[in-house]
Amino acid sequence: MLRALPVRTRRRTAVLAAAVLAGVLVVVLVTAWPGGGSGNTTTVDGNPSAVLYTAGHRPLAPGFTGTTLTGSQLSSSSYRGHVVVLNFWGSWCVPCREEATTLAAVAGRYRPAGVSFLGVDVRDTTASAQAFVNQFHVGYPSVGDASSVITADFSDVVPIAGTPTTLVIDRTGHIAGAVFGTVTYSDLTAILAKVTAKGG
Amino acid sequence: MTDVRAPESDPFDPAAERDDPPRPGPGSPGGGAFGLADWLKWAWRQLTSMRIALILLFLLAVGTVPGSILPQQGADPAAVQQYYVSHPGLAPWLNRLGLFNVFAAPWFAAIYLLLFASLIGCVVPRTFRLAGSTRSLPPRAPRNLSRLPRSAEYVTTLPPAAAAAVAAKVLSGHGFRLRRPAAGEDAGATGETGPGNGHWVSAEKGYLREAGNLLFHLALLGLLVSVALGGLFGYKADRLLVQGQTFADTTSALDEFHPGRFVTGADLARFTMTLNQFTASYISTGQQRGQPSAFDARVTYTEQPGGPARTGHLAVNRPLSVDGAKVYLIGHGYAPVFKVTDARGQVVYDQATPFVAGATGNFLSEGVVKVPDAQPDQLGFTGVFVPTAANVGGTLESVFPAADNPVVSLIGYAGNLGENAGPAQSVYELDTAGMKRLTASPQALAPGQSLKLPGDRGTITFTGYVPWVSLAITHDPGQLPALICGMAALGGLLLSFMVRRRRVFVRARASQPGAGENGTTVQVGGLARTDASGSFEAEFAALAAELKSAHEQAAPGEPAVSPQPEGE
Structure with missing residues (x-):
C-alpha cells in the first residue's frame, strides 16, 4: 500500500508510526480498563x-x-x-x-x-x-x-x-x-x- | 485497499523513484548492525504494505467465521451452555481461544487494530504526497512530442507565441492545469536551440484519481471507526411485550441487554412504550394461504419520563425512532390467558402467558405455566396453543395461523418446580424432575373452558388470548457514519477507476525555412497513465481537433488572443 518513501519523509513516518502506536496503546488501555469504580x-x-x-x-x-x-x-x-x-x-x-x-x-x-x-x-x-x-x-x-x-x-x-x-x-x-x-x-x-x- | 498505482516505473511520479532508498531487511547485506530502530522501521514498512493489509483484511473476514459457526455468548448464551454439555472436552479449549465470544476476543481486536494501524500508515503519507503533487506543476514539455503515445501535428499561420497562447487557452478551458515556460526558460536557456523552441504548453489533468483513491482509504478507515463506535457506545436489547402491557426501557424491564463496552444501563433511552393493539393479517385463499400479508403494531410511547404520550406504528422493517434508539418489530405470537385457582380456592395465577411458535407452521405455539405459590403443591403446565384447530387423524393440528378456532392443550404437573433455589430458569421450560404428572393425556380447552385438576388441587381456566410482539431496541451511533463512509468508499473507488491522470503537451515551432513565411508547426502530444478503456485516444483526438480549429479561427485577420504569453 505504501511504497518506499522519499528520504525526507522517513523521519516524519517514524514520528507518525510512534504516534499511531501510542494511539493504539491508549485505545487498548482504555478498552481493557475495568469499568465502574466510583469513590462514592x-x-x-x-x-x-x-x-x-x-x-x-x-x-x-x-x-x-x-x-x-x-x-x-x-x-x-x-x-x-x-x-x-x-x-x-x-x-x-x-x-x-x-x-x-x-x-x-x-x-x-x-x-x-x-x-x-x-x-x-x-x-x-x-x-x-x-x-x-x-x-x-x-x-x-x-x-x-x-x-x-x-x-x-x-x-x-x-x-x-x-x-x-x-x-x-x-x-x-x-x-x-x-x-x-x-x-x-x-x-x-x-x-x-x-x-x-x-x-x- | 485497491492500489491502482502502477507497480514499477511510474512516469507520473519521478520523485518517488529518484528518492527511493533501498529497502532494508533483516537479511540485507552490509550496513553493519541492524538495530532496534531499523527493526521497527522494517516492521512498520511491512505493516503498512498492501500485502499485509490484504492479509489482515482476509484474517478479519476469516475471524468472523467461527462467530457464525459456533454459538456466541452474546447472542445465545443458552446455546453455548448446550455446546458445553455436548462437547465437554472441546468446549473449554474453544473458550480459551475466545471462540464463544469472537468479537470480544483479544486476537480479533489485534487483527482489527493492526488493520487500523496499517490503513493509517498508508493513508497519512499518501495524503502528504497528494498535497505535494497538487502544489507541484506539470513537467516541462518533452522536446519531441511525436514520441509520445498520442501525437498530432499541423501547421498554422499564427506565430509560435500566439499559437502557444491559443493552445493554453483551449487546454485551460478543459480544466487542465498548465505550465508555460518561465521567463528565463525561453529558447536557449534549456539547451534547446532554434527559434521559438520555448513556445510550449504543458497541461495535466486527473488529480482526482489519487484523491479518489485516498478518499477510498480514508472512508475505509472511517468505516472501521464507525463500527468501533457502534461496538463501544451502542447497545442492543430485546423485549417481549404482550398487548396491553407497558414497559419502561430500563435494564430490569428488558429480556436481553447487550451493551457496548462503554454503555451501562444508565445510558439507555428513557422511553416507555405500550402495545395498544397488534394485528397480523394472513392470506386466506390460494397457493399463498397462511402466508402473512401485513403486520401492524399500534403503540403509545413517551420519549422522556413524564413526557407527552405519542402514538406510533411498528411494522416489519419499519422501526420507530424513540429518543435516539430504534425499536424494531422482530416477532410475534399468541399469549393465552390462564387463571389458576389452587386447592384453597385462591387465585394464584391470572395472566397472559406468551407461547412461542414452533417450526411446524401455522403458529402452533408452545409454552409453560408456572404457579410457584399454589397450595399445597406448586403447579406447572406445559401447553400447546393451536390458533385454528382441526382434528387431523385424532391429533390437534393448526390449519391457519390466525386465531379462528383457538384451542389450548395442557398437561398438568404438581410438585416442586425447582425454583426456590438455584439458578434462574427459562420461562419457556418446565423442569418436571420433581413433579408428578397429573393427567395421562393432554387436555384440550376452548376459550372459557376450565380443567379441574385431579386430587382437588384446583382448576385452570383458559380465559382467552392476546397477541404479543417481540421488540429489538438498538442504538448504534456508528450507523450513519458507517453509511456515509460506505458511500464515500464507493465514490472514491469509482473516481479512482474512472478518472485517468493524463498529460497533453503543445509545442509551437517556427516551421523549417521554405515551408512558408509565417508558418508555425504545432505539435500536440499526449499520454495517459492507465488507459484500459482506450477512451484517452478519443479524448486526445478531440482535443487535437479543437486545438487545430482554434488555431485556424485565430489565424486569419486579427489574432483572437494576445500574442504575448500570458503571465506566469
Missing part, C-alpha cells in the same frame, strides 16, 4: 454487591406513587422522616424467593427502630404477587410496577440491573445503601445499623 461507595464486609454511600454522595431517591397489591394508593412522600428499605422483587424471580424469609426477619427486627419496609413488585401480576406474599408471609406493602416505570426512575440514580435489588433510604430521602442481588441477613443489618444510628 464503600462495601459492606468487602462484598461488592452490598454498598454504603458515603455521606454527601447519597443520591436522592426519586419520588413515586402507585397502587399496592391490595388496591390502595401509596405515595413515597408518606415515608419521609423514616428509614425505608425498598425491595425490588417479582414473584417470578427465583432469588427473590430465596431472600424473602431474610427480608421478613430483618423487617421484624428493625420495626421497633422505626424502619419501614416497602416492596416494588416488578413485571408481575397482582394474582401471582399476592400468592407470593401469602406464601412467604410478607408483612409489608408492595407497589405494583408491572411496567418497570418506578424501577426505571430509580435506575437513573443507582445501577439497578434487575431483581432482587434492595435500597436503604435514609430519613432525608437519600439512598444510603444498596444490595444488588440476594440480600444476606448480615449485609442488610450492617447497612441498617449504620443508617439508623444517630446522624446516619
Whole structure:
C-alpha cells in the first residue's frame, strides 16, 4: 500500500508510526480498563454487591406513587422522616424467593427502630404477587410496577440491573445503601445499623 | 485497499523513484548492525504494505467465521451452555481461544487494530504526497512530442507565441492545469536551440484519481471507526411485550441487554412504550394461504419520563425512532390467558402467558405455566396453543395461523418446580424432575373452558388470548457514519477507476525555412497513465481537433488572443 518513501519523509513516518502506536496503546488501555469504580461507595464486609454511600454522595431517591397489591394508593412522600428499605422483587424471580424469609426477619427486627419496609413488585401480576406474599408471609406493602416505570426512575440514580435489588433510604430521602442481588441477613443489618444510628 | 498505482516505473511520479532508498531487511547485506530502530522501521514498512493489509483484511473476514459457526455468548448464551454439555472436552479449549465470544476476543481486536494501524500508515503519507503533487506543476514539455503515445501535428499561420497562447487557452478551458515556460526558460536557456523552441504548453489533468483513491482509504478507515463506535457506545436489547402491557426501557424491564463496552444501563433511552393493539393479517385463499400479508403494531410511547404520550406504528422493517434508539418489530405470537385457582380456592395465577411458535407452521405455539405459590403443591403446565384447530387423524393440528378456532392443550404437573433455589430458569421450560404428572393425556380447552385438576388441587381456566410482539431496541451511533463512509468508499473507488491522470503537451515551432513565411508547426502530444478503456485516444483526438480549429479561427485577420504569453 505504501511504497518506499522519499528520504525526507522517513523521519516524519517514524514520528507518525510512534504516534499511531501510542494511539493504539491508549485505545487498548482504555478498552481493557475495568469499568465502574466510583469513590462514592464503600462495601459492606468487602462484598461488592452490598454498598454504603458515603455521606454527601447519597443520591436522592426519586419520588413515586402507585397502587399496592391490595388496591390502595401509596405515595413515597408518606415515608419521609423514616428509614425505608425498598425491595425490588417479582414473584417470578427465583432469588427473590430465596431472600424473602431474610427480608421478613430483618423487617421484624428493625420495626421497633422505626424502619419501614416497602416492596416494588416488578413485571408481575397482582394474582401471582399476592400468592407470593401469602406464601412467604410478607408483612409489608408492595407497589405494583408491572411496567418497570418506578424501577426505571430509580435506575437513573443507582445501577439497578434487575431483581432482587434492595435500597436503604435514609430519613432525608437519600439512598444510603444498596444490595444488588440476594440480600444476606448480615449485609442488610450492617447497612441498617449504620443508617439508623444517630446522624446516619 | 485497491492500489491502482502502477507497480514499477511510474512516469507520473519521478520523485518517488529518484528518492527511493533501498529497502532494508533483516537479511540485507552490509550496513553493519541492524538495530532496534531499523527493526521497527522494517516492521512498520511491512505493516503498512498492501500485502499485509490484504492479509489482515482476509484474517478479519476469516475471524468472523467461527462467530457464525459456533454459538456466541452474546447472542445465545443458552446455546453455548448446550455446546458445553455436548462437547465437554472441546468446549473449554474453544473458550480459551475466545471462540464463544469472537468479537470480544483479544486476537480479533489485534487483527482489527493492526488493520487500523496499517490503513493509517498508508493513508497519512499518501495524503502528504497528494498535497505535494497538487502544489507541484506539470513537467516541462518533452522536446519531441511525436514520441509520445498520442501525437498530432499541423501547421498554422499564427506565430509560435500566439499559437502557444491559443493552445493554453483551449487546454485551460478543459480544466487542465498548465505550465508555460518561465521567463528565463525561453529558447536557449534549456539547451534547446532554434527559434521559438520555448513556445510550449504543458497541461495535466486527473488529480482526482489519487484523491479518489485516498478518499477510498480514508472512508475505509472511517468505516472501521464507525463500527468501533457502534461496538463501544451502542447497545442492543430485546423485549417481549404482550398487548396491553407497558414497559419502561430500563435494564430490569428488558429480556436481553447487550451493551457496548462503554454503555451501562444508565445510558439507555428513557422511553416507555405500550402495545395498544397488534394485528397480523394472513392470506386466506390460494397457493399463498397462511402466508402473512401485513403486520401492524399500534403503540403509545413517551420519549422522556413524564413526557407527552405519542402514538406510533411498528411494522416489519419499519422501526420507530424513540429518543435516539430504534425499536424494531422482530416477532410475534399468541399469549393465552390462564387463571389458576389452587386447592384453597385462591387465585394464584391470572395472566397472559406468551407461547412461542414452533417450526411446524401455522403458529402452533408452545409454552409453560408456572404457579410457584399454589397450595399445597406448586403447579406447572406445559401447553400447546393451536390458533385454528382441526382434528387431523385424532391429533390437534393448526390449519391457519390466525386465531379462528383457538384451542389450548395442557398437561398438568404438581410438585416442586425447582425454583426456590438455584439458578434462574427459562420461562419457556418446565423442569418436571420433581413433579408428578397429573393427567395421562393432554387436555384440550376452548376459550372459557376450565380443567379441574385431579386430587382437588384446583382448576385452570383458559380465559382467552392476546397477541404479543417481540421488540429489538438498538442504538448504534456508528450507523450513519458507517453509511456515509460506505458511500464515500464507493465514490472514491469509482473516481479512482474512472478518472485517468493524463498529460497533453503543445509545442509551437517556427516551421523549417521554405515551408512558408509565417508558418508555425504545432505539435500536440499526449499520454495517459492507465488507459484500459482506450477512451484517452478519443479524448486526445478531440482535443487535437479543437486545438487545430482554434488555431485556424485565430489565424486569419486579427489574432483572437494576445500574442504575448500570458503571465506566469
